[in-house]
Amino acid sequence: MHKRSNEPFVWLLFSAGGVVAALFIPIQLFLFGVAFPLGWLNGPSYDTLKDLIHGPIGRLYLLVLCALPLFHWAHRFRYTLYDGLQIKHLNELVNTFCYGGAIVGTAIAAYLIWRIP
Amino acid sequence: MATYTEYPPKGYRVRMSTYWWLARWPYLKFILREISSVFVAWFVIETLLQINALIDGPLAYAEFQDFFRNPLVIVLNIISLFFVIFHAVTWFNLAPKAMAVRMGGKRVPNLMISGPNYAAWMVVSAVLAWLLLRG
Numbered sequence: 001m002h003k004r005s006n007e008p009f010v011w012l013l014f015s016a017g018g019v020v021a022a023l024f025i026p027i028q029l030f031l032f033g034v035a036f037p038l039g040w041l042n043g044p045s046y047d048t049l050k051d052l053i054h055g056p057i058g059r060l061y062l063l064v065l066c067a068l069p070l071f072h073w074a075h076r077f078r079y080t081l082y083d084g085l086q087i088k089h090l091n092e093l094v095n096t097f098c099y100g101g102a103i104v105g106t107a108i109a110a111y112l113i114w115r116i117p
Numbered sequence: 118m119a120t121y122t123e124y125p126p127k128g129y130r131v132r133m134s135t136y137w138w139l140a141r142w143p144y145l146k147f148i149l150r151e152i153s154s155v156f157v158a159w160f161v162i163e164t165l166l167q168i169n170a171l172i173d174g175p176l177a178y179a180e181f182q183d184f185f186r187n188p189l190v191i192v193l194n195i196i197s198l199f200f201v202i203f204h205a206v207t208w209f210n211l212a213p214k215a216m217a218v219r220m221g222g223k224r225v226p227n228l229m230i231s232g233p234n235y236a237a238w239m240v241v242s243a244v245l246a247w248l249l250l251r252g
């Protein structure tokens with residue numbers, strides 16, 4: 001007897017996270033991680049940034065931006081360890097670390113986003 | 118199509134080296150694509166740290182910018198940028214393979230599916246840049 005697999009569900013999260021990561025992360029990483037710190041461009045002021053994210057749309061955007069890519073990471077990294085290092089005997093530990101990490105990360109993100117003034 | 122069987126049928130199996138993905142460029146490309154997810158997660162961590170600083174007020178936020186100016190963090194972010202762009206490009210190129218759309222009995226050309234994805238990427242990037250560069 002086979003247990004019903006939850007693979008389609010986690011694959012859906014992986015896939016949605018892949019789209020979000022591809023569309024939204026490169027430009028933000030370029031600006032915040034490279035262009036602003038190196039002084040190539042002027043970053044937004046504290047007030048501009050706060051105005052952008054303190055409304056419901058801003059908060060929802062941040063939640064999607066954090067949560068879905070974390071599940072994308074969880075799924076992909078799980079198989080990186082599975083295929084790349086072939087540590088199949090640690091399957092359960094790896095799954096707990098990956099999906100558990102994504103769930104904890106999402107909870108932290110939700111808490112922080114809720115606290116935005 | 119590869120399937121992941123946790124309990125494979127008993128029989129003759131070729132033992133594979135742990136470093137099989139170093140043997141050929143396409144294999145290495147596959148593993149690099151998979152590893153890009155680590156840099157995606159790193160970006161989320163940075164974003165959460167930044168939100169945390171923002172909650173603590175303008176002073177804490179200004180102080181936190183030193184984190185991004187740390188040379189090690191800048192190098193890590195440049196490497197991460199390459200990986201997330203690699204992720205985006207491979208992701209959009211895979212889209213036509215994941216969605217085999219047929220119209221009038223014929224398969225829609227790959228470019229008709231990956232093209233709009235690239236266009237959306239450009240539009241989203243431009244809008245975000247505009248929002249963040251207004252001052």
